[in-house]
Amino acid sequence: MKIGELASKAKCSAETIRYYEKEGLLPAAERSPSNYRSYGDGHLERLRFIRNCRALDMAHDEIRALLALMDAPDAGCGAVNDLVDEHIGHVDRRIRELTDLKQQLSALRQQCPSERALDTCGILRGLASMDAGALGKRHTHLG
Amino acid sequence: MKIGELASKAKCSAETIRYYEKEGLLPAAERSPSNYRSYGDGHLERLRFIRNCRALDMAHDEIRALLALMDAPDAGCGAVNDLVDEHIGHVDRRIRELTDLKQQLSALRQQCPSERALDTCGILRGLASMDAGALGKRHTHLG
DNA sequence: CTTGACCTTGAAGTGGCTTCAAGGTCTTGA
DNA sequence: TCAAGACCTTGAAGCCACTTCAAGGTCAAG
Numbered sequence: 001m002k003i004g005e006l007a008s009k010a011k012c013s014a015e016t017i018r019y020y021e022k023e024g025l026l027p028a029a030e031r032s033p034s035n036y037r038s039y040g041d042g043h044l045e046r047l048r049f050i051r052n053c054r055a056l057d058m059a060h061d062e063i064r065a066l067l068a069l070m071d072a073p074d075a076g077c078g079a080v081n082d083l084v085d086e087h088i089g090h091v092d093r094r095i096r097e098l099t100d101l102k103q104q105l106s107a108l109r110q111q112c113p114s115e116r117a118l119d120t121c122g123i124l125r126g127l128a129s130m131d132a133g134a135l136g137k138r139h140t141h142l143g
Numbered sequence: 144m145k146i147g148e149l150a151s152k153a154k155c156s157a158e159t160i161r162y163y164e165k166e167g168l169l170p171a172a173e174r175s176p177s178n179y180r181s182y183g184d185g186h187l188e189r190l191r192f193i194r195n196c197r198a199l200d201m202a203h204d205e206i207r208a209l210l211a212l213m214d215a216p217d218a219g220c221g222a223v224n225d226l227v228d229e230h231i232g233h234v235d236r237r238i239r240e241l242t243d244l245k246q247q248l249s250a251l252r253q254q255c256p257s258e259r260a261l262d263t264c265g266i267l268r269g270l271a272s273m274d275a276g277a278l279g280k281r282h283t284h285l286g
Numbered sequence: 287c288t289t290g291a292c293c294t295t296g297a298a299g300t301g302g303c304t305t306c307a308a309g310g311t312c313t314t315g316a
Numbered sequence: 317t318c319a320a321g322a323c324c325t326t327g328a329a330g331c332c333a334c335t336t337c338a339a340g341g342t343c344a345a346g
Contacts, residue, residue: 004323011275014324019303034311036324045271052273056248060302070267077255077264084252084266091245098238098285105199105231112224121220123227124213128188130195132154141301142241143286147292157293162334177342179293203333284332 003029006039010047017047023060025050025067058087059141090140146172149182153190160190166203168193168210201230202284233283 007014020026021037026047029037046067053063062083069079108130111122118124150157163169169190172180189210196206205226212222251273254265261267 002324013304015304016302018326023302034324036311048275049271051275052270054302055273055275056251057244066267066270070261072261075261076258077261077267078258080261080264080266081252081255081258084248088245088248088252091241091248094286095238095241095245098234098241101200102231102234102238105227105234108199109224109227109231112220115219115221115224118213118215118218118220118223121223123223124209124220127195127209128192130198132191132194132198143237145293156335158335159333161295166333177293179342197333 001039001044002032003037003039006044006047009044010051012047012051020047020050025060025063056087057091057142062087090142094140094142144182144187145175146180146182149187149190152187153194155190155194163190163193168203168206199230200234200285205230233285237283237285 001009003014003017007017010017017026018037021028026043029039029043032038049067050063053066058066065083066080069075069077069083108123108126111126112124144152146157146160150160153160160169164171169186172182172186175181192210193206196209201209208226209223212218212220212226251266251269254269255267
């Protein structure tokens with residue numbers, strides 16, 4: 001199967017597939033006489049696995065780790081469980097960050113409930129006088 | 144004041160300040176005879192405003208829009224309110240996306256409550272067989 | 287007069303792609 | 317038989333908001 005067919009079966013673009021190959025997520029395909037990449041069902045399975053991980057917002061490093069664990073012949077899945085737990089932790093932290101953020105924004109928005117002149121606008125005043133250090137930095141790969 | 148002093152007063156790095164200048168968020172500073180950037184209190188105010196906006200995860204485009212509104216002499220703040228409301232919408236959507244995501248991940252995690260052999264690990268099975276199309280794409284600049 | 291803190295510019299790296307440019311190959315139908 | 321158009325190739329650049337690096341210039345203190 002050529003790259004376009006694989007792409008449509010995995011619902012991603014051919015460029016993404018080439019990118020995954022370059023990144024080492026997907027093993028290099030064999031080549032046809034005309035130098036086109038040639039894929040089998042194993043590639044499709046692996047690509048679907050990767051796309052599912054990405055749909056869950058896992059970073060490439062996390063996916064690489066999962067793939068390596070999967071390829072280890074005699075391992076149990078304890079490390080898989082740990083990796084997923086850690087990723088849930090990432091998502092959870094980011095949700096908490098954004099919830100705090102929304103709180104801040106809502107408070108700011110209430111400073112100016114109606115249209116008024118710029119120099120009395122509570123939002124602009126708030127943005128000018130806030131203490132930026134109050135919020136922490138982002139800790140995860142989820143934005 | 145030189146760039147380092149401005150940076151420490153605004154709690155950001157000198158590189159960030161130079162970047163904001165290049166991006167047109169911060170007006171270009173005057174230069175000393177030795178070609179060092181020289182800043183006044185107006186720069187500090189504007190920079191603090193920008194950093195506060197960034198602490199609230201506003202994109203540069205949003206901040207640029209706010210600054211332009213602020214500089215408009217006779218405008219009211221209705222557009223400011225709208226912009227903030229829209230940004231709150233971004234944050235809200237992202238929170239909902241991540242909440243869905245966490246749900247998916249938790250369900251996945253429950254597939255494999257304990258250590259077991261790889262080929263029966265429910266997580267890996269789930270990742271291999273999920274339908275990636277089930278989750279939507281990211282719509283905002285918040286990750 | 288040297289050390290070291292500060293400043294300058296420009297380029298490259300981050301992540302996970304997408305888009306573009308400039309071609310080569312293959313299939314189909316006139 | 318040959319031309320159009322769909323598909324493939326590579327490599328580079330763009331996205332965002334920075335950070336880091338390299339290679340130097342400037343300045344105050346000891």
